[in-house]
Amino acid sequence: MVHPSGPCPSGLRRVQRRGISAVSDSSPVTVWVFLGDGARWPSGVFQTRERAESWIKVGELTGMLTEYPLDADVSTTGR
Template identity: 70%
Template sequence: MRVFLGEDARWPAGVFRTQERAESWIRAGKLAGMLTEHPLDTGVYAWAIEQGHFRPRAAHQQTPSFVGRFTTAYQEHFHHIEGDPDRSARIKDLVTGSRDAATHRFHHRLPGHDEVGGLLL
């Protein structure tokens, strides 16, 4: 499932079964924001722990407030500007051996990302 969060939005503007449908809708509206793949039938926090992408290191990282706001850049996601993912340098964060440390550091300096790779909503 893909979820589109428009620039400066607090709530999702669209939810799609396929990347193709999502990108078609984003292009048609010339939208700016982020399209993120989400796991089904589980929360992102549990998914990230199960996948080995996150491990709580402090008590506050296990609170309902933290869990309810948790996101991670390990989810496949695309930044769009005026409906075009290529205009925003199409940052695709798939966890692969080909992603280098410099790309990872650059991506997590982008607006909307916190120091542990989470997306700030």
């Protein structure tokens, strides 16, 4: 998440790399991916579970919602 100059929100720290200022906490960054029933490819990718579940409910969809970490090999996650 890019953060404008100024104090960081509570619990976060500012990271400066190659001229890019970002705010980071110690928890891994994840996304929520929805794969509709019978679909080959994801139908939606969301920053929060709440947004994903709302979108699924509004669309009256069925399928699988999975949380994935960014910048990680998911084939070894959880082993």
